[in-house]
Amino acid sequence: MLQAIDLTKRYAEVQALAGFSLEVAAGEIAGLVGHNGAGKTTFVEMVSGLLRPDGGVVLVDGRPPGQSRDRIGVSPQHIALYRSITVREHLRLYGKLAGLRGAALRREIDDLSGALRLTGFLDRPAGLLSGGQQRRAQAATALIHRPTLLLLDEPTAGADPDTRQALLDVVRQRADDGAAVVYTTHYLNELTELRATIAVAAKGRVIARGSSAQLLDGLPGEVRVSAADGPVQVSTNDLTSTLLEVLRTVRRPVDSVELHPPTLDDLYRSLAAADVH
Numbered sequence: 666m667l668q669a670i671d672l673t674k675r676y677a678e679v680q681a682l683a684g685f686s687l688e689v690a691a692g693e694i695a696g697l698v699g700h701n702g703a704g705k706t707t708f709v710e711m712v713s714g715l716l717r718p719d720g721g722v723v724l725v726d727g728r729p730p731g732q733s734r735d736r737i738g739v740s741p742q743h744i745a746l747y748r749s750i751t752v753r754e755h756l757r758l759y760g761k762l763a764g765l766r767g768a769a770l771r772r773e774i775d776d777l778s779g780a781l782r783l784t785g786f787l788d789r790p791a792g793l794l795s796g797g798q799q800r801r802a803q804a805a806t807a808l809i810h811r812p813t814l815l816l817l818d819e820p821t822a823g824a825d826p827d828t829r830q831a832l833l834d835v836v837r838q839r840a841d842d843g844a845a846v847v848y849t850t851h852y853l854n855e856l857t858e859l860r861a862t863i864a865v866a867a868k869g870r871v872i873a874r875g876s877s878a879q880l881l882d883g884l885p886g887e888v889r890v891s892a893a894d895g896p897v898q899v900s901t902n903d904l905t906s907t908l909l910e911v912l913r914t915v916r917r918p919v920d921s922v923e924l925h926p927p928t929l930d931d932l933y934r935s936l937a938a939a940d941v942h
C-alpha cells in the first residue's frame with residue numbers, strides 16, 4: 666500500500682532524511698517512533714505530498730502521492746484548523762475535496778463525530794474548542810473520506826484519556842476495515858493497544874522494523890522479589906526459571922513477586938544505549 670524507498674532530504678546543514686525506507690501494508694498500523702529530530706515528521710510530510718524528497722521514491726497504491734491525494738488522510742503534528750469555521754464545515758470541506766457529497770457525506774459526518782465524541786461540538790467554531798477537542802476535530806478531517814492511507818503525526822499529543830481512547834478505537838477500526846496507517850507517537854503503550862507493527866527511526870532512517878514481539882525478542886526482562894532478607898532484582902532473558910532460582914535462594918517469608926517482561930520503552934533504551942540515535 667505504502668512504499669517509501671531510500672528517501673533523502675537535506676535542510677541546509679541538517680540531513681533530515683538519510684535513506685529512509687518504510688513499507689506499510691493495507692490493514693497494518695505501523696507505529697513510527699524515534700527521538701526528537703529523527704525525521705518522522707519530515708517523512709510524513711513527504712508521503713502526504715507536502716514536501717519533495719531530494720532522492721528516493723514514495724508510492725501510494727503504486728502512484729506518487731500527488732496522484733493519490735483523495736486516498737490519503739493526514740493529521741499533522743501541529744493543529745491546523747481554521748479558527749472561525751465550525752467542525753461540521755471543516756468536515757464538509759475535507760469530505761468534498763475528496764469527492765464525498767450529499768447523504769454519503771452527511772452519514773460520514775454523523776458516524777465519525779459519534780465515534781470521536783464530537784457531536785456536541787459540531788457547530789462550534791474550531792477556535793473555540795479545547796485542545797483535546799481540536800485534536801479530535803483534526804483527526805476527523807483526516808478520516809472523513811475513509812482514506813486508504815492514514816498518516817497520523819502524534820495524534821494524541823496532549824489528549825486526555827477519553828480523547829486518546831476514542832482516537833485509538835477509530836484508528837484500529839479503520840485498519841480493520843483495510844486502511845494502511847502510519848502512526849507517529851512518543852507514547853509507546855499506545856502501539857501495544859493498537860496492535861501496531863513498529864518502525865524505529867534514528868538519524869533520518871528506519872533502524873529497526875517488525876512486530877513488537879520480534880523486536881522485543883532477546884531483550885531482558887526483570888524479576889523482582891521482596892523477601893525476609895531484603896529485595897532482589899535480576900535482569901534476565903528467562904523470567905520463569907530466574908524466578909524459581911531466586912525463590913530457592915531467598916529467606917522466607919516472601920512478601921512479593923513481580924515479573925516484568927521487556928517493553929517497547931526497554932527497546933527504545935537499548936537502541937539508545939547502542940548509540941544509534
Ligand SMILES: Nc1ncnc2c1ncn2[C@@H]1O[C@H](COP(=O)(O)OP(=O)(O)OP(=O)(O)O)[C@@H](O)[C@H]1O
Nearest residue numbers: 676679680681699700701702703704705706707708
Ligand atoms: N523546515 C526545516 N528547516 C530546517 N530544518 C528542519 C526543518 N524541518 C525539520 N528540520 C530538521 O530536520 C530534522 C528532522 O526533523 P523532524 O521534524 O522530521 O523530526 P521528528 O522525528 O518529527 O521530531 P519530533 O519527534 O520532535 O517531532 C531535525 O533535525 C529538524 O531540526
